[in-house]
Amino acid sequence: MSANPRPASASGLDNVVAAETRLSHVDGEAGRLIVAGYEVEDLAASHDFEGAAAALWAAAGLDPAPAADEVRTGLGRAREAAFALVPGLLALGGSRSITEGLRTGLSLLGDEAGEGAEPDHFRLAGAAAVFTAALCRAAEGKAPVAPDAKSGHAEDFLRMLRATSASAAEVEALNAYMVTVADHGMNASTFTARVIAATRAGAVSAIVGALCALKGPLHGGAPGPVLDMLDEIGTPENIEPWLEKALASGERLMGFGHRVYKVRDPRADVFNKAVTILTNGNARVRFAREVEVAALAALRKAKPGQRLDTNMEYYTAVLLEALGIPRDAVTSVFAMARIAGWTAHVMEQERVGRLIRPQSVYVGDWPAEHAAA
Numbered sequence: 001m002s003a004n005p006r007p008a009s010a011s012g013l014d015n016v017v018a019a020e021t022r023l024s025h026v027d028g029e030a031g032r033l034i035v036a037g038y039e040v041e042d043l044a045a046s047h048d049f050e051g052a053a054a055a056l057w058a059a060a061g062l063d064p065a066p067a068a069d070e071v072r073t074g075l076g077r078a079r080e081a082a083f084a085l086v087p088g089l090l091a092l093g094g095s096r097s098i099t100e101g102l103r104t105g106l107s108l109l110g111d112e113a114g115e116g117a118e119p120d121h122f123r124l125a126g127a128a129a130v131f132t133a134a135l136c137r138a139a140e141g142k143a144p145v146a147p148d149a150k151s152g153h154a155e156d157f158l159r160m161l162r163a164t165s166a167s168a169a170e171v172e173a174l175n176a177y178m179v180t181v182a183d184h185g186m187n188a189s190t191f192t193a194r195v196i197a198a199t200r201a202g203a204v205s206a207i208v209g210a211l212c213a214l215k216g217p218l219h220g221g222a223p224g225p226v227l228d229m230l231d232e233i234g235t236p237e238n239i240e241p242w243l244e245k246a247l248a249s250g251e252r253l254m255g256f257g258h259r260v261y262k263v264r265d266p267r268a269d270v271f272n273k274a275v276t277i278l279t280n281g282n283a284r285v286r287f288a289r290e291v292e293v294a295a296l297a298a299l300r301k302a303k304p305g306q307r308l309d310t311n312m313e314y315y316t317a318v319l320l321e322a323l324g325i326p327r328d329a330v331t332s333v334f335a336m337a338r339i340a341g342w343t344a345h346v347m348e349q350e351r352v353g354r355l356i357r358p359q360s361v362y363v364g365d366w367p368a369e370h371a372a373a
Helices: 040-046 049-059 068-083 086-091 098-107 120-139 153-162 168-180 188-198 203-214 223-233 236-248 266-279 283-302 312-322 327-352 367-372
Strands: 024-027 032-035
Touching: 032 040, 032 049, 032 266, 040 049, 040 168, 040 266, 049 068, 049 120, 049 153, 049 168, 049 327, 068 120, 068 153, 086 098, 086 120, 098 120, 098 203, 098 327, 120 153, 120 203, 120 327, 153 168, 168 266, 168 312, 168 327, 188 203, 188 327, 203 327, 223 236, 223 283, 223 312, 223 327, 236 283, 266 312, 283 312, 312 327
Parallel strands: none
Antiparallel strands: 024 032
């Protein structure tokens, strides 16, 4: 027997409250997400990325509370400053993925901003857009495109990615995506950011750590495999046979089910609308909808006791593909948006000023057990 009783543990920290926050609330049972006091559907309908970031940073206690036009100006200046670092980033070369390249790029910022530099939340958000676009172009053998500080963040990212201006519909769709994923409760990457922020390591270290957590396939890495799944299915005639075979072999259907949401992910509805506006119902989207309907029916049949609905990764994949964003960059584009929430959580955690130090449950041998043997 153990020398001391072992307290009950919460595997995965489910239902353990780690912080009080004004930033977002996730109600998985009701399929509801509140961000900075807004229903996520309303936030996406009424705010661009700059407006959503301003609302999050204000909720985090940033004083004075920023206005959306101030965020637009600050992000524009931050993109210009970050572009000066692009040659050094690209010179590192190597075979890193876009996300790993972004991780390296953000680490170049350093936790100590130089005199006259933009605040950390601007530096990080601006750099993420510049580095992601430059890394995508470098992967195709193309030169980076300098930012336009006067443009909106989503608009400028698409222009830096393509070297041509995006349509109004494309900018609207990307803004809807970025606003909707800007924050989402105490997920793995956000918790990572808060743990690091609690040590006073600095905002850049906290966001680099958050990106490392986001990179995992069980967190932000899911949209790429959704597209792989659609490609593998291939044709409408192959949908049901493919799903039947996948479920029979125990494979997970990417883009369905969520650890928190027990009903449809509300973010998926926003993306669904954005995809419809953007693509005008093209063949790829029609095919994705056919797969979704068939997959939900197959899941209900195979797992009658579980509620597995479409999650946001499913339509994220279709939306970002329609915008011409490479699959290898999907997680980095997610991070571009989530940086608004991550930095807000860093601000909030630093105001708390308390180290996060949970307990663990020891399940190994005790000295007395060895002595008895």
